[in-house]
Amino acid sequence: MEVAKTIEELKQAVQKLRSEGHRIGLVPTMGFLHEGHLRLVDRCKEVSDKTILTIFVNPTQFGPNEDLDAYPRDEERDLKLCEERGVDLVFCPNVEDMYGASHSTFVIEERASKGLCGISRPIHFRGVLTICCKLFMLSRCDVAVFGQKDAQQVILIEKMVRELNLPVEIVRGEIIRESDGLAMSSRNRYLTESERKIAPCLQEALQIGKALIEGGQTETAKIRSEMAHHIEKHPEIRIDYLELVDVQELTPLSVVRPGEVLIAGAIYIGKTRLIDNVNV
Numbered sequence: 666m667e668v669a670k671t672i673e674e675l676k677q678a679v680q681k682l683r684s685e686g687h688r689i690g691l692v693p694t695m696g697f698l699h700e701g702h703l704r705l706v707d708r709c710k711e712v713s714d715k716t717i718l719t720i721f722v723n724p725t726q727f728g729p730n731e732d733l734d735a736y737p738r739d740e741e742r743d744l745k746l747c748e749e750r751g752v753d754l755v756f757c758p759n760v761e762d763m764y765g766a767s768h769s770t771f772v773i774e775e776r777a778s779k780g781l782c783g784i785s786r787p788i789h790f791r792g793v794l795t796i797c798c799k800l801f802m803l804s805r806c807d808v809a810v811f812g813q814k815d816a817q818q819v820i821l822i823e824k825m826v827r828e829l830n831l832p833v834e835i836v837r838g839e840i841i842r843e844s845d846g847l848a849m850s851s852r853n854r855y856l857t858e859s860e861r862k863i864a865p866c867l868q869e870a871l872q873i874g875k876a877l878i879e880g881g882q883t884e885t886a887k888i889r890s891e892m893a894h895h896i897e898k899h900p901e902i903r904i905d906y907l908e909l910v911d912v913q914e915l916t917p918l919s920v921v922r923p924g925e926v927l928i929a930g931a932i933y934i935g936k937t938r939l940i941d942n943v944n945v
């Protein structure tokens with residue numbers, strides 16, 4: 666496994682891969698890898714013949730009061746996991762290399778990025794789209810794999826690729842869960858023992874919403890209130906949002922039908938913000 670620490674090293678490695686005619690797959694991550702990321706690597710290997718994984722805690726997607734400094738990092742362990750899983754090339758640049766001091770160019774989506782996570786994290790998707798665009802260009806990947814857990818993120822990336830005509834295919838990797846249903850996330854490690862115990866209630870609430878829709882309920886307000894009621898049994902949890910939106914454009918729906926709904930939620934348990942979603 667090769668490791669590129671600078672843009673220059675990455676460019677050279679990518680040049681070699683392309684001259685050998687490989688189909689390049691990309692798995693962008695912020696490191697502190699867990700099984701969810703490694704399953705994206707497995708998926709990437711199915712759809713490409715060389716896998717590049719990037720590890721970069723991207724500062725432009727964190728708001729001023731968010732967890733950029735606290736975000737967990739363990740590069741040595743990440744590299745070992747990548748090697749074991751069959752990654753071909755890891756790119757782990759530093760901030761100065763990715764964003765020069767005068768950096769002022771961003772990719773901004775003007776509509777679907779405004780709702781859901783965009784309300785409490787107004788600059789987040791600008792940072793995500795910008796870094797993904799840069800990583801697509803630098804890796805010259807044919808295909809890139811993103812987890813469905815960050816549903817709004819992957820929808821916005823697909824939209825960026827479509828609308829800016831970027832020559833990359835986007836593949837979605839399924840949500841990987843712990844045995845009690847909690848979606849895997851690097852942020853789960855912030856949870857205390859008692860917080861961890863109640864964390865699956867977000868997934869449970871989403872399942873309640875799904876069952877209601879499949880049972881014929883069409884009124885969003887009723888579905889949302891049942892889901893909120895389940896979470897509110899735990900006074901230590903604060904709901905950021907619980908929304909039923911259109912699966913393409915993320916517009917809020919007042920009446921829902923199976924086959925076209927994304928139910929997405931975000932909660933705070935203590936200081937930790939968790940997200941999850943389900944397609945119905």
Ligand code: PAF
Nearest residue numbers: 693694695723793796815
């Ligand atoms: O999902 C993530 O970990 C990040 O948002 C991503 C896609 C690696 C961009 O920094």
